[in-house]
Amino acid sequence: MNKKNINLLIFLFLNLTVFHSQNIEGRITYLASAKNALNYVQNKKDKKHIRKHVNEIYKKAKDVEVVLKFNNLISEYYAVKKMDLRNKEEFNFTYLMSGSSKKYYTYNSIMGYKSNTLDCYLLGECFLIENLIPEWELKQDTKTIGGFLCYKAILRNKKTKKITLEAWYSPKIPYNYGIMDLYGLPGMILEINKNTLTITAIKIELNPIEKIIIKEPKKIKKLSRKEFEILKRKSFSEFYKK
């Protein structure tokens, strides 16, 4: 074995050691709220009936707790509150907007971060669907959330270029995990703001006494983003009909 190979092996070993020694685990509890949605209650003349219904949805929305559990290899995100499925009027908009019955898993490896959504509702059986990393735009703005200094990042609508989402992340928690399928920022996401929804960290527990247990989904069919899009368009042709 020549000198170059030995150096390479030492480099890889050190990398692995550093990677695994960064072993912070924890649980973040967020509060999802759609109170901002009330600012969007509108009176449209052309869609009076639909608008009236959407306004009611916003008014009836109730706050929901969501949880992000993580360690150095994986994170799991899910909404806590169950919604009442008996009556369409009882659908909680906040619950739907903050992940609903889905679970989001983000994996950390030497190759980088990867994310999947576990969805057992939409296509009638459980699938692990690939989430692509969002195209973040990092900003210099700062604010403190739960004692952690956070930086701002935004997402824009690809066509209109308008800002559709604002995220606040803390590099002090050195993982690229986040809320739902939002990941890939240089620090943990502690808050997101959309026009009608806000999800903010209300409790941050790092290295708690009780061990963080994350049950990784196994034996579930994986779908790439492309495969999922094709399946979705087949299953909901009436929705995509122009």
Added chain:
Amino acid sequence: MKKLILAVVFVFATGTMMNANSSNEKEIKSVKNAVETEEYFGCAGDCVRWARSTTFEIAEDIGEHPNDDDMYMEIYMRYYTGCLRGC
């Protein structure tokens, strides 16, 4: 030979009679005039339209298109199935 000629004449005569066609017969038209109808799927169809419009309206408030996020498909399905229960 005479018998054979008679048999041929007989066959020819009957064949001619069978193919004969009266010019008084009216032609029966087998093609009916097509009636254009609009397909109506009843309550289920109304639910699709209602759930779809609601989803588009919610996405518009955020400044997105329903195709931008899988969440909108779930919103659509939840409202559609909820509506269908009331049919």
